[in-house]
Amino acid sequence: MAEMQLNEIRVDPLTNRLEDPVGNRPEQGSTMAMPEIQGTSSQTNERSSWFSDIMGVEEAKSKRRPGPMIPKVRAKLKDKKNKRYYEPSVVSIGPYHHTDSQNKLLEMEKLKIQMARQFVRDSGKDIEILYREVEKVTENAKGFYEKSSIRCFDDEQFTRMMFLDGCFILQFINGVMSKNLDMMNDRQIILVKQDLLLLENQLPFPVLKSLMSLSCDGNDIGMKIIGYFLSLHTLQQSDHRRPVWVLTWLVRGYLLLLLIYTSLIYPFYVLQGAEHSIHFSPLFGILVAGVIFVCKMVASLVSSLLFGKKRQAEKYQRPPQEPHHILELLHSMFKGSQKAKHKSCLRFFPPKPKSGSYGHNLYYSAKDLQKVGIHFKPSKTNTLMDVEFHPSIFYGTLKLPAITIESATRSMLLNLVAYETAVSLDEPWVTSYICFIDSLIDDAEDVKVLRSKGILTNYLGPDQKVAELFNQIGRSLQPNTNVYTEIQREINIACESLWKKWIAEWQQTYFSSPWAFTAFVAASAGLVLTATQTYYTVYPISGGT
Structure with a gap:
């Protein structure tokens, strides 16, 4: 009998395992079948986990924190x-x-x-x-x-x-x-x-x-x-610098209103014979333009003070997730809320593709961008997500969060980068921000441009030191292609526009300083008045009219 049982045992060629004959298998419901049932259950759970890893890979990746909560610098x-x-x-x-x-x-x-x-x-x-x-x-x-x-x-x-x-x-x-x-x-x-x-x-x-x-x-x-x-x-956001550039543009606006009135409106009413009316005299035009200028200046300063205090009070917002340490809390404050991210991402839709190469790298420094008609303004918040580029027909506006540069800035930025590297974040905002600023800064002249617009506040020393700081840190970093990519592409496209280059050159020639603009206004007004005088010399107004 034992010999027959040994002969009935055979090897399955597919699994290379011993297989008992039907007669020697344990009965259904017997305790000997438990290991097989448990093995099947374990295999099913492992397969389900594998399926979940495939279908939920993005979610798992974003929540995964490899290593300890407070890691060492790599x-x-x-x-x-x-x-x-x-x-x-x-x-x-x-x-x-x-x-x-x-x-x-x-x-x-x-x-x-x-x-x-x-x-x-x-x-x-x-x-x-x-x-x-x-x-x-x-x-x-x-x-x-x-x-x-x-x-x-x-x-x-x-x-x-x-x-x-x-x-x-x-x-x-x-x-x-x-x-x-x-x-x-x-x-x-x-x-x-x-x-x-x-x-x-x-x-x-x-x-x-x-x-x-x-x-x-x-x-x-x-x-x-x-x-x-x-x-x-x-x-340390520099809200106090906003009224400076606002005041500069209001002065230019006042002079522009005066130019329009003196060159176009007043000569028109002179042709209509109403030059003796007080409402159409040059003095009245100067008075009206001055009132508009003062009202706009007061409104701008009041708005800046009110909203500046509001931004100061709202600088700290409780992060959605409990931070593990102070540096992580600082990183979440730099990054901003998901609401700010969603608002910023509205600018991230790629433009329609055009012929030519508009890569995701920024090929122009701050002074070069200024020469082609791209202006700089500080963002309303100090979060790194609040970076926007607004193109228009005549020029473009790049808004960047303001930051203070001091002796501890290098250490702070390097450790924020080390934190992003250690926890393997999907969107390393600080790393990408440093690379973005590094692409804008080549030398001290670029720092001067950003500093004059209130984007950089320099307590470190000469502007060249600030340029070296970002150049040295950014040299060894690799930005994330999902952060600031479309903004850089839009800037590159705007820089290729000949029309905007001409407008920028015209503005830099006649609007670079109040004196140049004043001379331009005076020359334009003199030209219009000379043309008006020539017209009346050729076609004098009759006494009966």
């Missing part, structure tokens, strides 16, 4: 020139540079204790209560860092580090906002602000929220204070 970005911009200068936050605090950062480690003491006193809570609140989120906070960097800390050491760093950050921000930070000098304050925006110097937001929840300000107010701190001391 090695390829840390060259000899830029390495120091990723390392703290005076204060270490978190585990990545904690060992440095025993050496060059020792002074600020001592100050952390004083800042933590002041924070506890201001909160009105017992230090043990605050510490236990941080202890609750310690395990979660460990998952924000690379495991290799926290192995040298036990739970107590890690919790103490989180507590001291969290108290220091919140007390520092409160002190800067209330202008009550006597423990530090101005140089230390500037360097600490710079260090708080380093990718490898971040603290998990759950730690900050646990401390803010028990402080006198509360969680929501604490988040707003952090947002205002980033807005006022990092973005």
Whole structure:
């Protein structure tokens, strides 16, 4: 019998597996069939997951965050020139540079204790209560860092580090906002602000929220204070520059109205014999044009002041998703809301294709664009999505968000780029923005053009330093082709228009300065009056008319 059973066993040639005869298979419903059922179920689930990956690949890609929430800067970005911009200068936050605090950062480690003491006193809570609140989120906070960097800390050491760093950050921000930070000098304050925006110097937001929840300000107010701190001391939009270019164009508009009246309207009424009427005298025309000019100037200044304050109040808007650290909150503020993105994307529809090559790269610098009739204006917001190009028959207008350039700007931009690189964002807005500005700036003359329009505010030094900053950072970056691509293409198309080039040359010849325009108006008015006098000499008006 055993021999017959062995003979009945055969090998399936397709699967290369042993197959029992029908008679030796377990009965339906027996326990021996469970492994086969479980294998089939597992295979079905795996197949369903595979189908979901195919159909939902875009959604999964946008939500995926590879690696820890607070990653290290990738090695390829840390060259000899830029390495120091990723390392703290005076204060270490978190585990990545904690060992440095025993050496060059020792002074600020001592100050952390004083800042933590002041924070506890201001909160009105017992230090043990605050510490236990941080202890609750310690395990979660460990998952924000690379495991290799926290192995040298036990739970107590890690919790103490989180507590001291969290108290220091919140007390520092409160002190800067209330202008009550006597423990530090101005140089230390500037360097600490710079260090708080380093990718490898971040603290998990759950730690900050646990401390803010028990402080006198509360969680929501604490988040707003952090947002205002980033807005006022990092973005620094230059709303005060808007009335300057508005006033310039109003002066030109006034002179243009005067030219139209003197050259066209007044001579027409002279031909009609109404030159003695006060309503058609040159003095009346000057008075009317002046009233229009003053009204427009007052309306523009009032509007700029009102809306400027409104923009100042609305600089911080709570991000739709909870940020993991302060640098990510800053990135979301630079990026802007989805609503702003949708509004900006309305300009991203590609134009009708034309013959010729209009690539997605910008081939003209700021001074070259100005020569072909493209004007620059600051955007209404400081988000990187608020970049628009408005072409017209005679000229084009490029609107860019205003940004302040200072000593900490290079470090901030490099760490924002490092953050985008580390988390593999689908749309790296900061990287693409730097590349876009780099394409506009070749030398100091381009910086001067953007600075005169209120787009760049230079606290760094000579304009050449600003040009070198963007050129050096942008040289090693690769922009995303989905960001600013159509705007660059529209600009390239506008630059190829001969009509706009002629208009721009005419404007630069006669409208480059108030004196040139005044001379043009006087010459035009003299020419019209000479023609009118010649006409009356040839065809005098009869006395009976």
